[in-house]
Amino acid sequence: xxxxxxxxxxxxxxxxxxxxxxxxxxxxxxxxxxxxxxxxxxxxxxxxxxxxxxxxxxxxxxxxxxxxxxxxxxxxxxxxxxxxxxxxxxxxxxxxxxxxxxxxxxxxxxxxxxxxxxxxxxxxxxxxxxxxxxxxxxxxxxxxxxxxxxxxxxxxxxxxxxxxxxxxxxxxxxxxxxxxxxxxxxxxxxxxxxxxxxxxxxxxxxxxxxxxxxxxxxxxxxxxxxxxxxxxxxxxxxxxxxxxxxxxxxxxxxxxxxxxxxxxxxxxxxxxxxxxxxxxxxxxxxxxxxxxxxxxxxxxxxxxxxxxxxxxxxxxxxxxxxxxxxxxxxxxxxxxxxxxxxxxxxxxxxxxxxxxxxxxxxxxxxxxxxxxxxxxxxxxxxxxxxxxxxxxxxxxxxxxxxxxxxxxxxxxxxxxxxxxxxxxxxxxxxxxxxxxxxxxxxxxxxxxxxxxxxxxxxxxxxxxxxxxxxxxxxxxxxxxxxxxxxxxxxxxxxx
Amino acid sequence: xxxxxxxxxxxxxxxxxxxxxxxxxxxxxxxxxxxxxxxxxxxxxxxxxxxxxxxxxxxxxxxxxxxxxxxxxxxxxxxxxxxxxxxxxxxxxxxxxxxxxxxxxxxxxxxxxxxxxxxxxxxxxxxxxxxxxxxxxxxxxxxxxxxxxxxxxxxxxxxxxxxxxxxxxxxxxxxxxxxxxxxxxxxxxxxxxxxxxxxxxxxxxxxxxxxxxxxxxxxxxxxxxxxxxxxxxxxxxxxxxxxxxxxxxxxxxxxxxxxxxxxxxxxxxxxxxxxxxxxxxxxxxxxxxxxxxxxxxxxxxxxxxxxxxxxxxxxxxxxxxxxxxxxxxxxxxxxxxxxxxxxxxxxxxxxxxxxxxxxxxxxxxxxxxxxxxxxxxxxxx
Numbered sequence: 001x002x003x004x005x006x007x008x009x010x011x012x013x014x015x016x017x018x019x020x021x022x023x024x025x026x027x028x029x030x031x032x033x034x035x036x037x038x039x040x041x042x043x044x045x046x047x048x049x050x051x052x053x054x055x056x057x058x059x060x061x062x063x064x065x066x067x068x069x070x071x072x073x074x075x076x077x078x079x080x081x082x083x084x085x086x087x088x089x090x091x092x093x094x095x096x097x098x099x100x101x102x103x104x105x106x107x108x109x110x111x112x113x114x115x116x117x118x119x120x121x122x123x124x125x126x127x128x129x130x131x132x133x134x135x136x137x138x139x140x141x142x143x144x145x146x147x148x149x150x151x152x153x154x155x156x157x158x159x160x161x162x163x164x165x166x167x168x169x170x171x172x173x174x175x176x177x178x179x180x181x182x183x184x185x186x187x188x189x190x191x192x193x194x195x196x197x198x199x200x201x202x203x204x205x206x207x208x209x210x211x212x213x214x215x216x217x218x219x220x221x222x223x224x225x226x227x228x229x230x231x232x233x234x235x236x237x238x239x240x241x242x243x244x245x246x247x248x249x250x251x252x253x254x255x256x257x258x259x260x261x262x263x264x265x266x267x268x269x270x271x272x273x274x275x276x277x278x279x280x281x282x283x284x285x286x287x288x289x290x291x292x293x294x295x296x297x298x299x300x301x302x303x304x305x306x307x308x309x310x311x312x313x314x315x316x317x318x319x320x321x322x323x324x325x326x327x328x329x330x331x332x333x334x335x336x337x338x339x340x341x342x343x344x345x346x347x348x349x350x351x352x353x354x355x356x357x358x359x360x361x362x363x364x365x366x367x368x369x370x371x372x373x374x375x376x377x378x379x380x381x382x383x384x385x386x387x388x389x390x391x392x393x394x395x396x397x398x399x400x401x402x403x404x405x406x407x408x409x410x411x412x413x414x415x416x417x418x419x420x421x422x423x424x425x426x427x428x429x430x431x432x433x434x435x436x437x438x439x440x441x442x443x444x445x446x447x448x449x450x451x452x453x454x455x456x457x458x459x460x461x462x463x464x465x466x467x468x469x470x471x472x473x474x475x476x477x478x479x480x481x482x483x484x485x486x487x488x489x490x491x492x493x494x495x
Numbered sequence: 496x497x498x499x500x501x502x503x504x505x506x507x508x509x510x511x512x513x514x515x516x517x518x519x520x521x522x523x524x525x526x527x528x529x530x531x532x533x534x535x536x537x538x539x540x541x542x543x544x545x546x547x548x549x550x551x552x553x554x555x556x557x558x559x560x561x562x563x564x565x566x567x568x569x570x571x572x573x574x575x576x577x578x579x580x581x582x583x584x585x586x587x588x589x590x591x592x593x594x595x596x597x598x599x600x601x602x603x604x605x606x607x608x609x610x611x612x613x614x615x616x617x618x619x620x621x622x623x624x625x626x627x628x629x630x631x632x633x634x635x636x637x638x639x640x641x642x643x644x645x646x647x648x649x650x651x652x653x654x655x656x657x658x659x660x661x662x663x664x665x666x667x668x669x670x671x672x673x674x675x676x677x678x679x680x681x682x683x684x685x686x687x688x689x690x691x692x693x694x695x696x697x698x699x700x701x702x703x704x705x706x707x708x709x710x711x712x713x714x715x716x717x718x719x720x721x722x723x724x725x726x727x728x729x730x731x732x733x734x735x736x737x738x739x740x741x742x743x744x745x746x747x748x749x750x751x752x753x754x755x756x757x758x759x760x761x762x763x764x765x766x767x768x769x770x771x772x773x774x775x776x777x778x779x780x781x782x783x784x785x786x787x788x789x790x791x792x793x794x795x796x797x798x799x800x801x802x803x804x805x806x807x808x809x810x811x812x813x814x815x816x817x818x819x820x821x822x823x824x825x826x827x828x829x830x831x832x833x834x835x836x837x838x839x840x841x842x843x844x845x846x847x848x849x850x851x852x853x854x855x856x857x858x859x860x861x862x863x864x865x866x867x868x869x870x871x872x873x874x875x876x
Contacts, residue, residue, distance in 0.1 A: 118807040146731070148516040164599075249544050284813045296728075299728065301727065301728060320730075320732065321727060321729070321730045322726050322730035322731070322732065323730075324730075326730075331728055333725075333728060338722075338724060339722075339724045339725050339728055340725055340728075341722070341725060342718055342721040342722050342724070342725060342726075342788065343721070344784075344788050344789045345717065345718075345721055345788070349714065349717065349718075352714070353718050353726070353731070354730055355712065355727075355730075356711050356714060356715065356730065357730040358729065359711060361711075362710060362711070363708060363709045363710060364710065364711060364714070366709070366710060368709060369714075393842070406729065439666075
């Protein structure tokens with residue numbers, strides 16, 4: 001037990017403009033459970049990708065496997081016995097469990113596939129892991145927790161040395177989580193080392209292995225889970241430099257612009273809140289906690305199954321986004337390129353598109369588009385030669401400004417910002433914040449979803465923390481801190 | 496900042512798709528003219544004005560391309576929304592047979608028969624378009640099914656036989672020139688023939704152009720084709736917009752198919768054979784992206800004329816028709832590949848330009864991150 005099977009020594013990873021990991025040391029003992037914790041963007045995913053060979057670290061560090069220096073590639077990682085189980089399933093839905101386990105690694109008998117041996121081996125592994133489904137079951141018909149078990153059975157059969165699980169319990173029920181943790185303990189008993197990434201701290205404590213905490217790409221510590229309390233763990237994940245925060249002006253609270261009462265649908269449950277004019281209501285939570293789903297629901301982009309939405313005190317029932325736009329909603333989506341912009345089109349065309357709903361004219365001249373485009377280039381300080389520039393050629397920050405232009409042109413009142421500054425450089429970030437402040441000054445209402453901790457802490461007047469599609473807690477302005485948000489979003493055991 | 500007026504002078508700069516098709520058309524025409532002139536020089540000893548450029552021949556080309564051109568307008572709308580319609584060829588046959596049958600056998604007046612035919616096309620497109628947009632299935636497959644089904648209907652109502660007409664649709668062929676001079680105008684000893692349906696082609700092109708450029712509907716079509724998700728969240732009814740493009744196409748096919756029948760005067764299944772290929776080729780050569788959201792009706796208009804010009808020129812030059820397919824095919828490939836290549840070159844150029852502009856900004860960002868010049872120790876370790 002004293003010789004680590006896998007070691008990362010002084011590993012860094014730099015992407016253009018971002019340092020995702022800095023000088024990380026990490027080791028993994030045979031047969032241990034090693035959890036990795038950190039906020040969104042702390043570098044967990046990058047670390048996994050380095051462990052699985054998908055990313056090459058920057059020069060200067062070293063990776064040792066069983067004492068030998070290695071340059072990992074995804075293929076070599078698999079040959080060495082490292083299995084990565086990603087969040088999304090790597091499964092062939094039309095094949096049976098046995099066929100899935102042995103896909104590409106069939107047991108051969110001469111030229112013939114030895115079905116009986118394969119089935120027997122699969123059955124033994126499933127039995128060992130106490131799985132309730134048969135090796136002949138069709139993989140596509142299994143639940144998402146059972147599919148995880150199929151992948152774990154694979155690790156047992158092929159006697160893998162390391163299994164990396166990336167947020168395996170997202171969307172699991174509590175009994176499914178119990179089952180998965182039980183299976184992980186069994187796997188570890190066979191000598192396999194497990195790297196476990198989860199947003200749920202209680203799972204980390206229940207697995208009771210070692211914990212490595214990352215923050216902003218830096219390793220904070222590695223400790224035994226039994227030597228630390230949940231509060232201490234949360235505190236180690238937060239604690240940023242003051243300069244990372246934006247100091248903002250506060251404006252007086254106006255009337256209630258938007259109210260949700262017991263809203264259900266699109267994967268969120270029982271959501272109630274009030275959003276005021278002149279205020280920014282932040283939605284915090286881990287990725288996948290249902291925040292964007294809630295915003296799409298508010299915008300009429302998904303079907304509401306219960307509850308009601310009130311705009312300026314009047315009930316509003318939106319069937320599609322155009323209804324919401326008519327009631328002065330603006331939705332700056334999370335993914336500009338996928339759901340916000342028309343990349344092949346000019347700035348002018350992008351700027352007018354959302355306001356088509358409100359326009360009464362039958363004929364619209366391209367000059368009108370151009371004038372609107374130019375106006376917002378000036379107002380927002382977009383760096384573009386003119387409004388005929390194709391949006392796909394702009395940088396991230398300038399693309400975001402075009403998205404803003406699209407919505408400002410609708411003269412909206414209620415602004416939903418989903419990850420307003422994702423993938424935007426520092427300078428443009430400040431500009432976006434200033435624009436948001438100007439909206440608040442004008443008495444508009446902002447709902448902001450953000451996974452960027454400093455952003456949500458410094459920009460929000462009030463924070464709603466979501467977890468598993470529900471509201472886990474609410475924080476008034478004086479209570480907003482990284483720690484209080486994390487307590488609700490990943491701690492959760494106290495409430 | 497450049498003013499829009501100044502910008503609009505370089506219309507080709509804005510429309511790379513138009514640039515490609517115009518270049519190819521000009522090169523082709525110049526090539527044919529040079530060939531004819533050199534040919535006359537060698538054979539006759541003097542340079543003769545090329546027959547290809549006779550006004551009568553140019554009008555002749557227009558007559559040949561009208562039907563395909565009108566259908567290319569509808570196909571442009573459909574392809575801009577990111578769909579495709581393969582059924583238009585067989586729908587043309589169906590319309591031709593229906594009108595011929597209606598006028599000859601069912602005693603329906605030619606005018607009413609044409610109106611019914613357009614309504615039938617709109618109805619068929621409405622059905623296919625509804626299935627495609629509401630069930631969100633591949634237009635390729637649904638319209639492929641539509642194509643086969645149309646062929647079936649057409650053969651059924653004609654009992655697999657041809658239906659000859661007796662110039663019942665001659666009105667469409669009336670010569671505009673005769674209005675000015677009943678004797679007819681002759682240039683180079685050949686009578687000019689400018690039938691009404693060519694004017695119809697021009698008018699419909701202008702209407703489609705204006706619809707795509709100056710109306711809300713046009714903007715929605717482009718938005719849906721470029722990014723349906725973003726269009727939905729921007730308040731556009733994506734399904735309805737897609738459906739309306741099919742309905743518009745129905746009108747174009749109805750009219751275009753009637754023109755096709757006017758020219759051949761016989762309702763027969765071969766009338767529409769391969770028409771969809773010619774139409775899609777014209778639209779694609781014109782620079783409309785198969786993926787949707789990009790392109791222009793003028794491009795499709797020129798594309799249709801180019802296709803007709805190729806056929807015409809090669810017939811004039813007495814080149815075997817087998818060669819026409821080869822040349823047409825190569826020109827389609829050249830047009831699309833050339834357009835893509837120029838796009839890549841342009842993107843590379845603008846990226847270089849952007850990097851040069853972006854550099855000081857980037858430096859600013861770095862210093863904001865670290866507060867000072869970054870230490871260089873990472874590399875040495």
